[in-house]
Amino acid sequence: xxxxxxxxxxxxxxxxxxxxxxxxxxxxxxxxxxxxxxxxxxxxxxxxxxxxxxxxxxxxxxxxxxxxxxxxxxxxxxxxxxxxxxxxxxxxxxxxxxxxxxxxxxxxxxxxxxxxxxxxxxxxxxxxxxxxxxxxxxxxxxxxxxxxxxxxxxxxxxxxxxxxxxxxxxxxxxxxxxxxxxxxxxxxxxxxxxxxxxxxxxxxxxxxxxxxxxxxxxxxxxxxxxxxxxxxxxxxxxxxxxxxxxxxxxxxxxxxxxxxxxxxxxxxxxxxxxxxxxxxxxxxxxxxxxxxxxxxxxxxxxxxxxxxxxxxxxxxxxxxxxxxxxxxxxxxxxxxxxxxxxxxxxxxxxxxxxxxxxxxxxxxxxxxxxxxxxxxxxxxxxxxxxxxxxxxxxxx
Ligand SMILES: [Zn+2]
Numbered sequence: 001x002x003x004x005x006x007x008x009x010x011x012x013x014x015x016x017x018x019x020x021x022x023x024x025x026x027x028x029x030x031x032x033x034x035x036x037x038x039x040x041x042x043x044x045x046x047x048x049x050x051x052x053x054x055x056x057x058x059x060x061x062x063x064x065x066x067x068x069x070x071x072x073x074x075x076x077x078x079x080x081x082x083x084x085x086x087x088x089x090x091x092x093x094x095x096x097x098x099x100x101x102x103x104x105x106x107x108x109x110x111x112x113x114x115x116x117x118x119x120x121x122x123x124x125x126x127x128x129x130x131x132x133x134x135x136x137x138x139x140x141x142x143x144x145x146x147x148x149x150x151x152x153x154x155x156x157x158x159x160x161x162x163x164x165x166x167x168x169x170x171x172x173x174x175x176x177x178x179x180x181x182x183x184x185x186x187x188x189x190x191x192x193x194x195x196x197x198x199x200x201x202x203x204x205x206x207x208x209x210x211x212x213x214x215x216x217x218x219x220x221x222x223x224x225x226x227x228x229x230x231x232x233x234x235x236x237x238x239x240x241x242x243x244x245x246x247x248x249x250x251x252x253x254x255x256x257x258x259x260x261x262x263x264x265x266x267x268x269x270x271x272x273x274x275x276x277x278x279x280x281x282x283x284x285x286x287x288x289x290x291x292x293x294x295x296x297x298x299x300x301x302x303x304x305x306x307x308x309x310x311x312x313x314x315x316x317x318x319x320x321x322x323x324x325x326x327x328x329x330x331x332x333x334x335x336x337x338x339x340x341x342x343x344x345x346x347x348x349x350x351x352x353x354x355x356x357x358x359x360x361x362x363x364x365x366x367x368x369x370x371x372x373x374x375x376x377x378x379x380x381x382x383x384x385x386x387x388x389x390x391x392x393x394x395x396x
Pocket of ligand 1: 062064097131276311
Protein backbone atom coordinates (compact mmCIF):
# COMPACT_ATOMS: atom_id res chain seq x y z
CA UNK A 1 0.00 0.00 0.00
CA UNK A 2 1.84 3.08 -1.21
CA UNK A 3 -1.07 5.43 -0.55
CA UNK A 4 -3.86 5.12 1.95
CA UNK A 5 -6.11 6.94 4.37
CA UNK A 6 -6.35 5.89 8.00
CA UNK A 7 -9.71 7.07 9.32
CA UNK A 8 -11.89 6.79 12.42
CA UNK A 9 -8.97 7.39 14.78
CA UNK A 10 -8.18 9.67 17.69
CA UNK A 11 -5.05 11.31 16.31
CA UNK A 12 -2.31 12.47 18.66
CA UNK A 13 -1.13 15.05 16.14
CA UNK A 14 1.67 17.54 16.63
CA UNK A 15 -1.04 20.19 16.86
CA UNK A 16 -2.85 18.30 19.66
CA UNK A 17 -5.45 15.55 20.09
CA UNK A 18 -7.97 15.27 17.23
CA UNK A 19 -11.06 13.15 17.91
CA UNK A 20 -12.49 11.38 14.86
CA UNK A 21 -9.57 12.28 12.64
CA UNK A 22 -7.99 10.85 9.51
CA UNK A 23 -4.42 10.70 8.24
CA UNK A 24 -3.30 10.27 4.66
CA UNK A 25 -0.11 8.34 3.96
CA UNK A 26 1.68 8.67 0.61
CA UNK A 27 5.23 7.85 -0.43
CA UNK A 28 6.14 6.77 3.09
CA UNK A 29 5.20 10.15 4.54
CA UNK A 30 2.21 11.78 6.14
CA UNK A 31 0.47 13.68 3.36
CA UNK A 32 -2.54 15.06 5.25
CA UNK A 33 -4.02 15.23 8.74
CA UNK A 34 -7.74 15.94 8.74
CA UNK A 35 -10.79 16.00 10.95
CA UNK A 36 -13.71 13.76 10.00
CA UNK A 37 -13.59 10.73 7.68
CA UNK A 38 -11.36 10.34 4.64
CA UNK A 39 -12.73 12.35 1.67
CA UNK A 40 -14.73 9.99 -0.54
CA UNK A 41 -13.50 11.59 -3.79
CA UNK A 42 -10.03 10.23 -2.99
CA UNK A 43 -9.58 6.76 -4.50
CA UNK A 44 -6.84 5.63 -2.08
CA UNK A 45 -7.57 2.55 0.07
CA UNK A 46 -9.01 3.34 3.50
CA UNK A 47 -7.94 1.66 6.72
CA UNK A 48 -10.55 1.86 9.50
CA UNK A 49 -8.87 2.55 12.85
CA UNK A 50 -11.97 1.46 14.78
CA UNK A 51 -11.87 4.53 17.02
CA UNK A 52 -8.38 3.65 18.28
CA UNK A 53 -5.58 5.99 19.22
CA UNK A 54 -3.22 6.84 16.36
CA UNK A 55 0.18 7.91 17.69
CA UNK A 56 3.56 8.64 16.15
CA UNK A 57 5.84 5.60 16.36
CA UNK A 58 7.55 5.53 19.75
CA UNK A 59 11.33 5.95 19.99
CA UNK A 60 13.37 4.13 22.63
CA UNK A 61 16.86 5.56 23.16
CA UNK A 62 17.75 2.98 25.83
CA UNK A 63 17.07 -0.73 25.29
CA UNK A 64 19.39 -3.72 25.78
CA UNK A 65 17.22 -6.66 24.85
CA UNK A 66 13.74 -8.16 24.51
CA UNK A 67 11.92 -11.42 23.83
CA UNK A 68 14.86 -13.53 25.01
CA UNK A 69 17.41 -11.61 22.94
CA UNK A 70 20.44 -9.94 24.54
CA UNK A 71 22.00 -7.61 21.98
CA UNK A 72 25.47 -7.97 23.55
CA UNK A 73 25.62 -11.70 22.76
CA UNK A 74 27.32 -11.12 19.41
CA UNK A 75 24.47 -12.56 17.34
CA UNK A 76 22.85 -10.71 14.48
CA UNK A 77 19.60 -12.60 15.22
CA UNK A 78 19.45 -10.96 18.65
CA UNK A 79 19.35 -7.46 17.18
CA UNK A 80 16.76 -8.58 14.64
CA UNK A 81 14.70 -10.14 17.44
CA UNK A 82 14.72 -6.89 19.42
CA UNK A 83 13.74 -4.95 16.28
CA UNK A 84 10.70 -7.25 15.90
CA UNK A 85 9.83 -7.08 19.59
CA UNK A 86 10.03 -3.26 19.55
CA UNK A 87 7.62 -3.06 16.62
CA UNK A 88 5.13 -5.14 18.61
CA UNK A 89 5.18 -2.44 21.32
CA UNK A 90 4.51 0.49 18.95
CA UNK A 91 8.17 1.44 18.87
CA UNK A 92 9.49 2.32 15.40
CA UNK A 93 13.07 3.46 16.13
CA UNK A 94 15.53 2.48 18.84
CA UNK A 95 19.14 2.88 19.90
CA UNK A 96 20.90 -0.47 20.28
CA UNK A 97 22.24 -0.05 23.82
CA UNK A 98 25.37 -1.73 25.14
CA UNK A 99 26.36 -2.49 28.72
CA UNK A 100 29.88 -2.11 30.11
CA UNK A 101 32.03 -4.73 28.43
CA UNK A 102 35.43 -5.32 26.88
CA UNK A 103 36.37 -3.14 23.90
CA UNK A 104 36.17 -6.27 21.74
CA UNK A 105 32.55 -6.94 22.73
CA UNK A 106 31.59 -3.33 21.96
CA UNK A 107 33.28 -3.44 18.53
CA UNK A 108 31.54 -6.76 17.81
CA UNK A 109 28.19 -5.12 18.63
CA UNK A 110 29.01 -2.37 16.13
CA UNK A 111 29.71 -5.04 13.47
CA UNK A 112 26.38 -6.78 14.11
CA UNK A 113 24.47 -3.47 13.98
CA UNK A 114 26.12 -2.69 10.64
CA UNK A 115 24.87 -6.03 9.28
CA UNK A 116 21.27 -5.43 10.37
CA UNK A 117 20.81 -1.69 9.78
CA UNK A 118 18.75 -1.00 6.67
CA UNK A 119 17.30 -4.52 6.76
CA UNK A 120 15.57 -4.48 10.14
CA UNK A 121 12.54 -6.80 10.30
CA UNK A 122 10.74 -4.37 12.64
CA UNK A 123 11.68 -1.13 14.35
CA UNK A 124 14.52 0.79 12.70
CA UNK A 125 17.91 1.14 14.35
CA UNK A 126 18.65 4.84 14.93
CA UNK A 127 22.19 4.12 16.10
CA UNK A 128 24.10 2.85 19.11
CA UNK A 129 23.97 4.03 22.70
CA UNK A 130 27.07 2.94 24.61
CA UNK A 131 26.08 2.75 28.29
CA UNK A 132 29.55 2.60 29.77
CA UNK A 133 32.19 1.45 30.29
CA UNK A 134 33.39 4.79 31.78
CA UNK A 135 31.11 4.63 34.81
CA UNK A 136 31.65 5.21 38.51
CA UNK A 137 31.92 1.99 40.51
CA UNK A 138 30.25 3.81 43.44
CA UNK A 139 27.02 4.06 41.43
CA UNK A 140 27.45 0.97 39.30
CA UNK A 141 23.95 -0.46 39.81
CA UNK A 142 23.85 -3.60 37.68
CA UNK A 143 26.87 -2.61 35.54
CA UNK A 144 29.57 -5.25 35.88
CA UNK A 145 32.46 -3.87 37.95
CA UNK A 146 34.93 -6.09 36.09
CA UNK A 147 34.46 -3.94 32.96
CA UNK A 148 34.30 -0.44 34.48
CA UNK A 149 37.27 1.80 33.72
CA UNK A 150 38.33 5.41 33.56
CA UNK A 151 37.55 7.44 30.42
CA UNK A 152 40.07 6.73 27.66
CA UNK A 153 40.38 8.96 24.61
CA UNK A 154 42.47 6.42 22.65
CA UNK A 155 39.89 3.70 23.28
CA UNK A 156 36.96 5.95 22.34
CA UNK A 157 38.83 7.02 19.20
CA UNK A 158 39.02 3.34 18.24
CA UNK A 159 35.28 2.90 18.85
CA UNK A 160 34.47 5.99 16.76
CA UNK A 161 36.80 4.91 13.95
CA UNK A 162 34.90 1.63 13.89
CA UNK A 163 31.36 2.92 14.41
CA UNK A 164 31.43 6.29 12.65
CA UNK A 165 28.03 7.98 12.78
CA UNK A 166 26.42 4.81 14.18
CA UNK A 167 27.53 5.91 17.63
CA UNK A 168 24.81 8.36 18.70
CA UNK A 169 25.02 8.43 22.50
CA UNK A 170 27.51 7.62 25.25
CA UNK A 171 26.54 7.41 28.92
CA UNK A 172 29.47 8.21 31.18
CA UNK A 173 30.43 9.47 34.64
CA UNK A 174 32.04 12.89 33.96
CA UNK A 175 33.64 13.18 37.42
CA UNK A 176 36.07 10.34 36.65
CA UNK A 177 39.62 11.34 35.58
CA UNK A 178 39.48 12.38 31.91
CA UNK A 179 35.67 12.58 31.95
CA UNK A 180 35.40 16.22 30.89
CA UNK A 181 37.97 15.83 28.09
CA UNK A 182 36.05 12.82 26.79
CA UNK A 183 32.78 14.76 26.99
CA UNK A 184 34.21 17.55 24.81
CA UNK A 185 35.75 15.03 22.42
CA UNK A 186 32.42 13.22 21.89
CA UNK A 187 30.34 16.39 21.67
CA UNK A 188 32.65 17.78 18.97
CA UNK A 189 32.01 14.61 16.97
CA UNK A 190 28.23 14.92 17.24
CA UNK A 191 27.75 12.23 19.88
CA UNK A 192 25.16 12.92 22.60
CA UNK A 193 26.85 12.78 26.00
CA UNK A 194 24.57 11.45 28.73
CA UNK A 195 25.40 11.22 32.42
CA UNK A 196 24.55 8.33 34.76
CA UNK A 197 26.12 5.68 36.98
CA UNK A 198 27.74 8.82 38.31
CA UNK A 199 28.54 10.26 41.72
CA UNK A 200 28.84 13.78 40.28
CA UNK A 201 28.21 16.62 42.70
CA UNK A 202 26.21 19.67 41.63
CA UNK A 203 29.38 21.50 40.59
CA UNK A 204 30.84 18.49 38.78
CA UNK A 205 27.57 18.10 36.86
CA UNK A 206 27.55 21.79 35.89
CA UNK A 207 31.11 21.38 34.59
CA UNK A 208 29.99 18.39 32.50
CA UNK A 209 27.06 20.37 31.06
CA UNK A 210 29.44 23.23 30.21
CA UNK A 211 31.67 20.72 28.39
CA UNK A 212 28.74 19.52 26.26
CA UNK A 213 26.87 16.82 28.22
CA UNK A 214 23.18 17.36 27.43
CA UNK A 215 21.26 14.35 28.70
CA UNK A 216 20.78 12.28 31.86
CA UNK A 217 20.33 8.53 31.51
CA UNK A 218 17.62 6.91 33.73
CA UNK A 219 17.40 10.04 35.89
CA UNK A 220 17.43 9.35 39.66
CA UNK A 221 18.63 5.76 39.12
CA UNK A 222 22.36 5.04 39.35
CA UNK A 223 23.46 8.49 40.58
CA UNK A 224 24.09 10.55 43.72
CA UNK A 225 20.64 11.17 45.24
CA UNK A 226 19.28 14.67 45.99
CA UNK A 227 20.16 16.03 49.41
CA UNK A 228 19.12 19.58 50.29
CA UNK A 229 22.73 20.54 51.10
CA UNK A 230 24.23 18.32 48.38
CA UNK A 231 21.88 18.64 45.40
CA UNK A 232 24.10 16.69 43.01
CA UNK A 233 23.64 15.88 39.34
CA UNK A 234 19.85 15.64 39.47
CA UNK A 235 19.17 19.21 40.62
CA UNK A 236 21.87 20.48 38.24
CA UNK A 237 20.03 18.73 35.38
CA UNK A 238 16.67 20.18 36.43
CA UNK A 239 18.15 23.68 36.41
CA UNK A 240 19.87 23.38 33.02
CA UNK A 241 17.38 24.17 30.24
CA UNK A 242 19.37 22.35 27.52
CA UNK A 243 19.64 19.10 29.48
CA UNK A 244 16.96 16.44 28.95
CA UNK A 245 16.36 13.48 31.23
CA UNK A 246 15.31 9.85 30.77
CA UNK A 247 12.60 8.24 32.89
CA UNK A 248 11.81 4.55 33.39
CA UNK A 249 8.08 4.68 34.11
CA UNK A 250 7.51 1.14 35.35
CA UNK A 251 6.41 2.27 38.85
CA UNK A 252 9.44 0.41 40.25
CA UNK A 253 12.42 2.55 39.26
CA UNK A 254 10.57 5.80 40.04
CA UNK A 255 7.66 6.58 42.34
CA UNK A 256 4.78 8.09 40.33
CA UNK A 257 5.11 11.36 42.27
CA UNK A 258 8.75 11.56 41.16
CA UNK A 259 7.68 11.12 37.53
CA UNK A 260 5.13 13.91 37.94
CA UNK A 261 7.80 16.14 39.51
CA UNK A 262 10.16 15.50 36.58
CA UNK A 263 7.37 16.32 34.14
CA UNK A 264 6.54 19.51 35.99
CA UNK A 265 10.18 20.65 36.11
CA UNK A 266 11.42 19.63 32.66
CA UNK A 267 8.17 19.72 30.66
CA UNK A 268 7.43 17.21 27.88
CA UNK A 269 10.19 18.71 25.73
CA UNK A 270 12.87 17.92 28.31
CA UNK A 271 11.98 14.38 29.33
CA UNK A 272 12.05 11.09 27.41
CA UNK A 273 10.44 7.78 28.30
CA UNK A 274 12.72 4.77 27.90
CA UNK A 275 12.39 1.06 28.64
CA UNK A 276 16.01 0.22 29.64
CA UNK A 277 14.66 -3.27 28.91
CA UNK A 278 16.61 -6.48 29.15
CA UNK A 279 15.90 -9.69 27.30
CA UNK A 280 13.06 -10.58 29.69
CA UNK A 281 10.84 -7.88 28.13
CA UNK A 282 7.86 -9.68 26.63
CA UNK A 283 8.70 -13.01 28.27
CA UNK A 284 7.73 -12.65 31.93
CA UNK A 285 9.22 -13.97 35.15
CA UNK A 286 12.21 -16.30 35.19
CA UNK A 287 16.00 -16.52 35.31
CA UNK A 288 18.04 -14.57 32.76
CA UNK A 289 21.55 -13.29 32.24
CA UNK A 290 22.49 -9.68 31.59
CA UNK A 291 25.83 -7.87 31.47
CA UNK A 292 27.62 -10.90 32.89
CA UNK A 293 25.22 -11.23 35.85
CA UNK A 294 22.47 -13.69 36.71
CA UNK A 295 19.18 -11.76 36.88
CA UNK A 296 15.91 -12.96 38.41
CA UNK A 297 12.64 -11.47 37.18
CA UNK A 298 9.77 -11.75 39.67
CA UNK A 299 6.45 -9.95 39.22
CA UNK A 300 8.03 -8.21 36.25
CA UNK A 301 10.88 -6.72 38.35
CA UNK A 302 14.46 -7.66 37.38
CA UNK A 303 17.04 -7.87 40.17
CA UNK A 304 20.55 -9.19 40.81
CA UNK A 305 21.00 -11.75 43.60
CA UNK A 306 21.77 -8.90 46.08
CA UNK A 307 18.48 -7.14 45.26
CA UNK A 308 19.96 -4.42 42.98
CA UNK A 309 17.50 -3.38 40.27
CA UNK A 310 18.78 -4.70 36.96
CA UNK A 311 17.21 -3.00 33.98
CA UNK A 312 13.46 -3.28 33.42
CA UNK A 313 10.83 -5.29 31.59
CA UNK A 314 8.54 -2.37 30.74
CA UNK A 315 7.58 -1.81 27.09
CA UNK A 316 7.23 1.57 25.37
CA UNK A 317 3.44 1.24 25.07
CA UNK A 318 3.35 0.11 28.72
CA UNK A 319 5.42 3.14 29.75
CA UNK A 320 2.96 5.35 27.86
CA UNK A 321 0.00 3.71 29.64
CA UNK A 322 1.71 4.09 33.03
CA UNK A 323 2.52 7.75 32.39
CA UNK A 324 -1.05 8.65 31.43
CA UNK A 325 -2.29 6.53 34.34
CA UNK A 326 -0.56 8.75 36.90
CA UNK A 327 -2.20 11.91 35.62
CA UNK A 328 0.17 13.20 32.94
CA UNK A 329 -1.76 14.45 29.87
CA UNK A 330 -1.83 12.01 26.93
CA UNK A 331 -0.35 14.49 24.47
CA UNK A 332 2.57 15.17 26.85
CA UNK A 333 3.16 11.44 27.37
CA UNK A 334 3.26 10.83 23.61
CA UNK A 335 5.61 13.80 23.20
CA UNK A 336 7.96 12.26 25.78
CA UNK A 337 7.84 8.83 24.12
CA UNK A 338 8.14 9.95 20.50
CA UNK A 339 8.74 13.63 19.71
CA UNK A 340 11.34 14.54 22.32
CA UNK A 341 13.49 11.44 21.69
CA UNK A 342 13.27 12.17 17.92
CA UNK A 343 14.46 15.73 18.50
CA UNK A 344 17.19 14.51 20.84
CA UNK A 345 18.48 12.21 18.07
CA UNK A 346 18.27 14.98 15.46
CA UNK A 347 15.40 13.29 13.59
CA UNK A 348 12.84 16.12 13.19
CA UNK A 349 10.99 14.12 10.49
CA UNK A 350 10.17 11.40 13.04
CA UNK A 351 8.19 11.21 16.29
CA UNK A 352 5.27 13.41 15.21
CA UNK A 353 2.06 13.22 13.21
CA UNK A 354 2.38 16.23 10.94
CA UNK A 355 2.34 16.77 7.18
CA UNK A 356 5.73 15.83 5.72
CA UNK A 357 6.83 13.66 8.64
CA UNK A 358 7.69 9.99 8.09
CA UNK A 359 4.64 7.70 8.25
CA UNK A 360 5.95 5.91 11.36
CA UNK A 361 2.69 5.23 13.17
CA UNK A 362 1.09 2.92 15.73
CA UNK A 363 -2.58 2.25 16.45
CA UNK A 364 -3.44 1.54 20.09
CA UNK A 365 -6.70 0.30 21.61
CA UNK A 366 -8.33 1.87 24.69
CA UNK A 367 -5.96 -0.11 26.96
CA UNK A 368 -2.86 1.01 25.02
CA UNK A 369 -2.41 -2.43 23.45
CA UNK A 370 -0.80 -2.23 20.01
CA UNK A 371 -3.12 -3.10 17.11
CA UNK A 372 -0.54 -2.41 14.41
CA UNK A 373 2.70 -0.59 13.76
CA UNK A 374 3.77 1.03 10.50
CA UNK A 375 7.18 2.36 9.43
CA UNK A 376 7.43 4.61 6.40
CA UNK A 377 3.87 3.58 5.48
CA UNK A 378 4.71 -0.14 5.59
CA UNK A 379 3.07 -2.47 8.14
CA UNK A 380 5.73 -4.09 10.33
CA UNK A 381 3.47 -5.54 13.02
CA UNK A 382 -0.19 -6.51 13.30
CA UNK A 383 -1.71 -7.92 16.48
CA UNK A 384 -2.64 -11.55 15.99
CA UNK A 385 -0.62 -11.54 12.77
CA UNK A 386 2.96 -11.64 13.89
CA UNK A 387 3.87 -13.02 17.28
CA UNK A 388 7.02 -11.80 18.99
CA UNK A 389 9.52 -14.60 18.49
CA UNK A 390 10.78 -16.59 21.46
CA UNK A 391 14.01 -18.52 21.75
CA UNK A 392 13.80 -22.34 21.88
CA UNK A 393 13.39 -23.80 25.39
CA UNK A 394 16.75 -24.52 27.09
CA UNK A 395 16.29 -28.30 26.74
CA UNK A 396 15.84 -28.12 22.95
ZN1 LIG B 1 20.58 0.49 30.61
